[in-house]
Amino acid sequence: MKRLFISIFISLGIGILSAVLTSSSMDIYTYLNKPSLAPPSIIFPIVWTILYILMGISAYLIYKSNDKNKKEALIIYGIQLILNFTWTIIFFLLKFRLLAFINIILLLIFIIIMIIKFYKINKKASLLQIPYLFWVLFATYLNYGFYILNK
Secondary structure (H helix, E strand, C coil): CHHHHHHHHHHHHHHHHHHHHHHHHCCHHHHCCCCCCCCCCCHHHHHHHHHHHHHHHHHHHHHCCCCCCHHHHHHHHHHHHHHHHHHHHHHHHCCCHHHHHHHHHHHHHHHHHHHHHHHHHCHHHHHCCHHHHHHHHHHHHHHHHHHHHCC
């Protein structure tokens, strides 16, 4: 149980750290021209908290498996966490929307690779990542829209 909490804390911690580092620039969301499906800003912390918890549970399921490929799968998990973290910095703090878009495309690629690798080890772990994939697909649409509408 302790390792489950550690796994959840790691993923939540990444999200909290990126939010803390970018908190001074998050209000920019209010002032940007928004794509048509952009949700109110209150939605983001709620959704991300749920997703980070699911990500942590998923990683724990892989970690506790005896599969010989779990190390590689967890490395991919770590890479996508880093890409997730850096996207927030690039988009909000640095305000480089195009670079953020490139970052989120890489993030999508690593999420898909992670889901495939997780599926081969633990199907439940991979399924827990599906909401994350869909949310990042939506975030990719938003990122592109913000880039186009705010050049």
